[in-house]
Amino acid sequence: xxxxxxxxxxxxxxxxxxxxDMVIVGIMNRGAHLAKRLANxxxxxxxxxxxxxxxxxxxxxxxxxMISEQPxxxxxxxxxxxxxxxxxxxxxxxxxxxxxxxxxTELIDFGRPQFIQLCVLIDRGFRELPIRADFVGxxxxxxxKESIEVHLEECDGVDEVVIMEHDDG
Amino acid sequence: xxxxxxxxxxGLEELSREEIEFILDNTSSFKEVLTREVKKVPxxxxxxxxxxxxxxxxxxxxxxxxxxxxxxxxxxNIAAETSSVRKGETLFDTGRNIxxxxxxxxxxxxxxxxxxxxxxxHVNISVVNAGDGWHEHxxxxxLDIFTLKEKFGRIEGLEVSIVGDIAHSRxxxxxxxxxxxLGAKVxxxxxxxLIPPEIEQMGVSSITDNIDVALVNADAVxxxxxxxxxxxxxxxxxxxxxxxxxxxxxxxLEKAKKKIVIMHPGPINRGIEISSEVADxxxxxxxxxxxxxxxxxxxVLFLVAQGAKRKK
Numbered sequence: 001x002x003x004x005x006x007x008x009x010x011x012x013x014x015x016x017x018x019x020x021d022m023v024i025v026g027i028m029n030r031g032a033h034l035a036k037r038l039a040n041x042x043x044x045x046x047x048x049x050x051x052x053x054x055x056x057x058x059x060x061x062x063x064x065x066m067i068s069e070q071p072x073x074x075x076x077x078x079x080x081x082x083x084x085x086x087x088x089x090x091x092x093x094x095x096x097x098x099x100x101x102x103x104x105t106e107l108i109d110f111g112r113p114q115f116i117q118l119c120v121l122i123d124r125g126f127r128e129l130p131i132r133a134d135f136v137g138x139x140x141x142x143x144x145k146e147s148i149e150v151h152l153e154e155c156d157g158v159d160e161v162v163i164m165e166h167d168d169g
Numbered sequence: 170x171x172x173x174x175x176x177x178x179x180g181l182e183e184l185s186r187e188e189i190e191f192i193l194d195n196t197s198s199f200k201e202v203l204t205r206e207v208k209k210v211p212x213x214x215x216x217x218x219x220x221x222x223x224x225x226x227x228x229x230x231x232x233x234x235x236x237x238x239x240x241x242x243x244x245x246n247i248a249a250e251t252s253s254v255r256k257g258e259t260l261f262d263t264g265r266n267i268x269x270x271x272x273x274x275x276x277x278x279x280x281x282x283x284x285x286x287x288x289x290x291h292v293n294i295s296v297v298n299a300g301d302g303w304h305e306h307x308x309x310x311x312l313d314i315f316t317l318k319e320k321f322g323r324i325e326g327l328e329v330s331i332v333g334d335i336a337h338s339r340x341x342x343x344x345x346x347x348x349x350x351l352g353a354k355v356x357x358x359x360x361x362x363l364i365p366p367e368i369e370q371m372g373v374s375s376i377t378d379n380i381d382v383a384l385v386n387a388d389a390v391x392x393x394x395x396x397x398x399x400x401x402x403x404x405x406x407x408x409x410x411x412x413x414x415x416x417x418x419x420x421x422l423e424k425a426k427k428k429i430v431i432m433h434p435g436p437i438n439r440g441i442e443i444s445s446e447v448a449d450x451x452x453x454x455x456x457x458x459x460x461x462x463x464x465x466x467x468x469v470l471f472l473v474a475q476g477a478k479r480k481k
Binding site: 072075111 | 191194195197198199201202205206207209210211212240468471
């Protein structure tokens, strides 16, 4: 996983020429950890420290009532102005695209970035909205009967991607 | 992970410790929204919140209104003095009519204890209690407790004194329920006539009519407003007399062991229950309470709206 993130870091720099005016914003929870790792990788390559923020999109969701458990709303943490910045939005898994839609709406409420590029560790397909990622760690074609979870050392104790069959199929 | 299933918030007595902590955990995230340039999230877009107030209130009503608007809900305010209530419509009928207007949440304040609970049994939409008689004022207690938690990082083990007219105070009752459930030690302090006998069963750890005793070990004190305008039974001491015996002054605070955090639900009566020096002093968090009140009410409106969806 770390190698994949370093590769993505290189791609981000290649696409944008450098890391100037760049900020990285992770979607809670795992996207936030990935954002931090990407920023570290970019700093090692370019020697530039890139600001990192977190976004909790709960208050912008369109499907909250469908989630069986009520999650605690996490604090959004964007301590910098994103207006005019090159924003790299980071999440662990790209699926329907609804999370990203919510994140885009929330980000734009914070300011007017120069542009937003989307970076995901896993793209599993089944988009319900016209959204695509600019940087992808790995495409994993799945069936909708399966669910996919990214586990990270920071919150799960281990780096791994797990594909599971749903109980209710 | 904690779960929230309630579509009403009627009081803290019926909530578990986990539910209270769940509201408080959410509150800090809603507070962050208030620091943004665009202080608004689309969470309750298309929902309608009706503030139904049978008693005069500015701060609670405005706080609920701001909270609902920060969540993008539409807000309608009904003050009983200017509505059909004067023509004799019952709370029950008013509630059913509000429901028929396709509102989603009723925030109700009423002078009768149990009014919010009664309303919740007669409508299918969410009811939030904004104060019912002497019974409960849950969002006020939640914002008080949230303010303490921000200040001390915990509630467990805190010594909190509540000073003033305990007998007629819904704020006191909700605070006692909430604080004791979260493990704080609560002392109530009032003139003897204003301490109701049932207070002992609510989980307070001590009762006194000596203000210095109430302050000596306290981490925080919640100073209640003396509602002299409501003293129809003539149970209150004379105002100056009250200030002499129970008023919170800098001098009294200096005799205490700790740097006591001063709270007051407002509006404050300067020179009656609290001196100006204390109210405006560095130990006072009275204005933090006002800000936190919006965040707490945003969390509550959000949670009851989700609870209502889940119930369907």
